[in-house]
Amino acid sequence: MSEPILKVENLKTQFFTEEGTVRAVDGISFEVNEGELVGLVGESGAGKSVATSSIMRLVEDPGEVVGGTVTYKGKKLIDIEEGSDGELRQSSEMLSNEEMRKQIRGREIAIIFQDPMEALNPVFTVGGQLREFIEINRDVSSEQAKEIAIDMLREVGIPEPEKRYDSYPHQFSGGMRQRVIIAMALACEPDLIIADEPTTALDVTVEGQILDLVKELQEKYNTSFVWVTHDLGVVAEICDRVNVMYLGEIIEQADVDDLFHKTRHPYTDALLDSIPRPDQSVDELNPIKGVMPEAINPPSGCRFHTRCPEARTVCKEVRPTYQDVSDPNESSHYVSCVKYENVGYDDAEPLETEATDAFSGGLVEARGDGE
Ligand SMILES: Nc1ncnc2c1ncn2[C@@H]1O[C@H](COP(=O)(O)OP(=O)(O)OP(=O)(O)O)[C@@H](O)[C@H]1O
Numbered sequence: 001m002s003e004p005i006l007k008v009e010n011l012k013t014q015f016f017t018e019e020g021t022v023r024a025v026d027g028i029s030f031e032v033n034e035g036e037l038v039g040l041v042g043e044s045g046a047g048k049s050v051a052t053s054s055i056m057r058l059v060e061d062p063g064e065v066v067g068g069t070v071t072y073k074g075k076k077l078i079d080i081e082e083g084s085d086g087e088l089r090q091s092s093e094m095l096s097n098e099e100m101r102k103q104i105r106g107r108e109i110a111i112i113f114q115d116p117m118e119a120l121n122p123v124f125t126v127g128g129q130l131r132e133f134i135e136i137n138r139d140v141s142s143e144q145a146k147e148i149a150i151d152m153l154r155e156v157g158i159p160e161p162e163k164r165y166d167s168y169p170h171q172f173s174g175g176m177r178q179r180v181i182i183a184m185a186l187a188c189e190p191d192l193i194i195a196d197e198p199t200t201a202l203d204v205t206v207e208g209q210i211l212d213l214v215k216e217l218q219e220k221y222n223t224s225f226v227w228v229t230h231d232l233g234v235v236a237e238i239c240d241r242v243n244v245m246y247l248g249e250i251i252e253q254a255d256v257d258d259l260f261h262k263t264r265h266p267y268t269d270a271l272l273d274s275i276p277r278p279d280q281s282v283d284e285l286n287p288i289k290g291v292m293p294e295a296i297n298p299p300s301g302c303r304f305h306t307r308c309p310e311a312r313t314v315c316k317e318v319r320p321t322y323q324d325v326s327d328p329n330e331s332s333h334y335v336s337c338v339k340y341e342n343v344g345y346d347d348a349e350p351l352e353t354e355a356t357d358a359f360s361g362g363l364v365e366a367r368g369d370g371e
């Protein structure tokens with residue numbers, strides 16, 4: 001197989017706050033192959049957005065990428081090592097801020113955010129903004145840029161694009177605005193698009209249409225995607241491969257079908273249990289019990305052990321390694337869970353956690369008292 005287009009290795013990003021160091025992204029590794037749509041999924045606060053902004057080198061104070069390597073088509077977007085003295089060392093290969101801005105962002109890697117109004121200026125027409133973006137990034141004349149812009153609007157399913165070209169963002173519906181953003185992302189023919197929950201604010205029907213559109217465009221242009229979402233339904237619909245994040249770490253990675261049908265990690269299991277499925281009624285849904293702990297002070301051992309229905313005493317002590325546990329029918333299937341370590345999980349005592357009945361019973365009672 002050819003080299004992946006994007007390779008993230010042991011990426012770490014921290015926020016230095018008054019309360020302490022937030023380990024928002026704590027040593028994640030994953031790859032994206034050409035033409036592949038890779039999901040990054042997890043609950044709120046798992047570190048998905050920090051991970052994507054780290055890759056694009058858009059983390060702001062008090063945050064900082066403190067380690068890891070991100071390689072995009074052989075170029076080091078990030079190459080940082082922490083010396084034994086605690087000093088961060090950037091390798092000489094790591095791109096400068098200017099190289100990131102001029103060569104990478106927009107042209108090579110485009111990013112789509114949840115809120116299209118962040119990317120669209122309300123005082124300029126949609127077409128004008130798209131045209132200007134294309135003109136700046138693609139070395140074409142203003143007329144050519146306008147033509148490309150109209151073509152792109154048509155491509156993403158905006159009806160009567162010549163007319164809508166002169167509309168302002170507020171004259172578009174949420175779904176239409178998101179289509180414009182996709183047009184903008186595609187306009188410079190990037191090889192990779194990073195999308196951070198771009199359909200979360202849309203209603204389900206519109207979301208479905210946008211996902212169909214993305215799938216179609218991805219096949220046509222062979223663009224690679226990193227798709228951030230908290231919704232496994234979205235993952236099932238569009239992703240080829242999935243990374244599941246929990247508290248700054250990727251705890252499972254597999255082909256989408258294997259993740260759903262050969263689930264290895266109890267957290268992924270719990271996530272799957274919490275989404276509506278056609279064969280389930282709403283009251284059969286099982287939200288994940290408990291809350292994700294703070295990334296300032298993550299639990300010892302396996303970080304999920306405080307909420308894990310399968311936790312045993314060893315889970316509190318042993319930090320699981322991220323390892324390939326694929327069976328012969330799978331391409332690769334990574335997981336970090338103590339169950340797959342040779343540390344006596346089977347003989348260890350079960351641990352009382354937020355997921356076990358005794359504990360959640362207590363929670364309900366406590367909540368009742370407080371009201
Ligand atoms: N500017 C900041 N200062 C301090 N902590 C931050 C900052 N930005 C993010 N964090 C912390 O980093 C962690 C990861 O946040 P992130 O936004 O990446 O989560 P997420 O998975 O994208 O969640 P969501 O689904 O809600 O978007 C959280 O604990 C968050 O509180």
Ligand code: NI
Nearest residue numbers: 048049050196
């Ligand atoms: Ni986010």
